[in-house]
Amino acid sequence: MAAVIFVCDADGIALSDYPVLLNWCDNQSACCWVNHKCKYSLIGRRLARLFVGMLMGTKIGVQAEWISTHLNFIADDISRIQKESVDGNFNYAQLTQTYPVLRD
Numbered sequence: 001m002a003a004v005i006f007v008c009d010a011d012g013i014a015l016s017d018y019p020v021l022l023n024w025c026d027n028q029s030a031c032c033w034v035n036h037k038c039k040y041s042l043i044g045r046r047l048a049r050l051f052v053g054m055l056m057g058t059k060i061g062v063q064a065e066w067i068s069t070h071l072n073f074i075a076d077d078i079s080r081i082q083k084e085s086v087d088g089n090f091n092y093a094q095l096t097q098t099y100p101v102l103r104d
Contacts, residue, residue, distance in 0.1 A: 001051070005058050020061035026072040031064045074099055 004021050007013070025031055038048035051062065069076070077098070081090045096102045 001054050001060075001062050004060060005054060008058070008060065015059040018059045018061065020063050023062060023064045024067040024072070025064060026067050026069045026075070028066050031066045074102075 001021065001023075008015060033044060033047060038044040038051070055062070074095070077095060078092075081092070081094065084090075092102075
């Protein structure tokens with residue numbers, strides 16, 4: 001969320017339509033925390049305060065939705081490249097060749 005706020009500000013993206021960031025995750029627990037648990041537990045309310053603090057200064061909303069592991073193959077490939085790197089340096093160029101949509 002913080003990265004989206006920064007990019008919109010740095011690139012001068014108009015937020016007059018009040019856009020909502022759709023955050024897909026393949027972790028049902030994470031979606032549950034963002035959408036529901038933040039209302040009921042002490043630690044959840046602290047997470048909610050963090051979100052509210054980021055959202056108060058912008059017109060961007062956020063929504064988390066679950067995506068099946070089978071549809072989350074690009075993120076899995078990114079994780080795989082990171083794990084296979086020996087010295088912590090990894091080259092994402094391989095991903096842009098495999099998935100041209102990442103170049104846009």
